[in-house]
Amino acid sequence: MKDKVVFDLIAKEAKRESNVIELIASENYVSSDVLVAQGSPLTNKYAEGYPGRRYYGGCAFIDEIENVAIERAKGIFGVKFVNVQPHSGSSANLSVYLSLLKVGDKILGMDLSSGGHLTHGSSVNFSGHLFKFFSYGVDRSTGYINYDDVQKIVNKVKPKMIVCGSSAYSRFIDFERFRTISDSVGAILMADISHISGLVVAGEHPSPVNFAHVVTTTTHKTLRGPRGAIIMTNDHDIFEKIQKGVFPLTQGGPLMHVIAAKAVAFYEASFPQFKIYQKNIIINAKALSSALIARGFDVLTNGTDNHMFVVNLIKKGITGKEFQDLLDSCFIAVSRSTIPNDPKPPYISSGIRIGTPAVTSRNMSEREMEQIADFISSIYLYRKDKQKLDSICKDVLTLTSKFPIPKSYV
Numbered sequence: 001m002k003d004k005v006v007f008d009l010i011a012k013e014a015k016r017e018s019n020v021i022e023l024i025a026s027e028n029y030v031s032s033d034v035l036v037a038q039g040s041p042l043t044n045k046y047a048e049g050y051p052g053r054r055y056y057g058g059c060a061f062i063d064e065i066e067n068v069a070i071e072r073a074k075g076i077f078g079v080k081f082v083n084v085q086p087h088s089g090s091s092a093n094l095s096v097y098l099s100l101l102k103v104g105d106k107i108l109g110m111d112l113s114s115g116g117h118l119t120h121g122s123s124v125n126f127s128g129h130l131f132k133f134f135s136y137g138v139d140r141s142t143g144y145i146n147y148d149d150v151q152k153i154v155n156k157v158k159p160k161m162i163v164c165g166s167s168a169y170s171r172f173i174d175f176e177r178f179r180t181i182s183d184s185v186g187a188i189l190m191a192d193i194s195h196i197s198g199l200v201v202a203g204e205h206p207s208p209v210n211f212a213h214v215v216t217t218t219t220h221k222t223l224r225g226p227r228g229a230i231i232m233t234n235d236h237d238i239f240e241k242i243q244k245g246v247f248p249l250t251q252g253g254p255l256m257h258v259i260a261a262k263a264v265a266f267y268e269a270s271f272p273q274f275k276i277y278q279k280n281i282i283i284n285a286k287a288l289s290s291a292l293i294a295r296g297f298d299v300l301t302n303g304t305d306n307h308m309f310v311v312n313l314i315k316k317g318i319t320g321k322e323f324q325d326l327l328d329s330c331f332i333a334v335s336r337s338t339i340p341n342d343p344k345p346p347y348i349s350s351g352i353r354i355g356t357p358a359v360t361s362r363n364m365s366e367r368e369m370e371q372i373a374d375f376i377s378s379i380y381l382y383r384k385d386k387q388k389l390d391s392i393c394k395d396v397l398t399l400t401s402k403f404p405i406p407k408s409y410v
């Protein structure tokens with residue numbers, strides 16, 4: 001007998017995903033091939049170890065699948081060595097820290113309120129528990145990373161590792177400059193490109209692979225694959241340490257169904273359509289940020305170079321949490337976000353983060369970005385007018401119904 005409870009809920013979630021204007025910068029819609037690979041019998045298989053060196057029998061096809069995933073990742077990123085086993089971005093970062101550093105070592109990362117990730121040293125995360133983290137933020141007046149300031153902090157702190165990359169920074173990251181700064185104190189440079197890896201593959205954001213000693217990325221954000229992560233490097237010695245750092249140090253059996261789905265996503269990312277897709281993500285992010293600025297919203301750094309931007313809501317007199325909930329009630333999904341030096345705690349926060357990877361997957365373009373900016377601005381204006389809100393919600397559903405979630409991208 002089928003489990004009606006769970007499958008009914010899955011159906012409801014699928015409907016929600018198709019109804020909403022999805023503007024959460026870290027989300028996307030995978031192809032049905034990625035879904036099928038992830039839902040395949042590979043989930044039944046134990047395969048601790050690496051291709052050719054497993055601790056279980058019956059791994060012939062599993063080995064081939066993992067090798068395909070590795071080769072494809074090497075190809076799309078133009079990198080020498082890849083580990084495709086990390087279960088998530090957080091576990092990839094844990095593996096890197098523990099394989100290349102000693103517990104208690106000093107690391108410099110971007111602070112959370114400026115756009116850094118939890119795993120870049122937050123006190124409530126393993127990173128902050130296990131290592132002595134220091135942080136850099138963004139320039140108070142421009143909102144950009146000030147590399148001279150980063151150099152000054154590095155001179156003082158002398159970290160063993162510098163982590164660059166972020167979850168809510170809308171400008172290009174200068175990996176070359178970060179490498180120069182790292183070299184000045186002999187630190188290891190780690191680039192966490194979880195958010196921007198799709199742009200990097202498409203050549204729409206400078207790549208860190210020739211500058212950072214080690215690169216981590218999730219596979220489910222702009223890369224449009226299954227939930228998971230990979231670790232990359234061009235350095236053979238670092239790779240040997242990373243291999244041990246993933247298994248057996250921090251993980252057991254790899255999720256082979258997810259690795260197969262990663263391989264499918266890398267296949268899809270190797271097509272010219274993927275490059276066009278990433279270009280369009282940026283065109284849409286620029287269009288949506290300009291349209292919101294034109295409607296009186298305060299966008300950090302006044303625009304974006306990538307797939308996302310953060311709106312500072314302080315002058316609007318509404319918190320990030322309130323605005324997120326308000327938009328949610330009208331089928332628009334965003335995530336609240338702290339702003340640099342946020343007066344509010346992260347659970348409330350003073351901003352919202354908006355990203356265009358998902359709406360671009362649905363083939364929306366600049367015209368729809370104008371329409372979405374109108375929705376967001378009217379929802380704010382009429383937040384106390386129930387009747388008006390109801391009519392905006394209807395218009396939102398009309399828009400999403402015209403842009404079905406694609407089943408395939410190549």
Ligand SMILES: *Cc1c(COP(=O)(O)O)cnc(C)c1O
Nearest residue numbers: 088089090117166167192194195
């Ligand atoms: C999303 C993200 C991660 C973590 O990914 P999870 O899979 O949620 O653990 C790590 N680093 C950065 C910069 C991210 O944006």
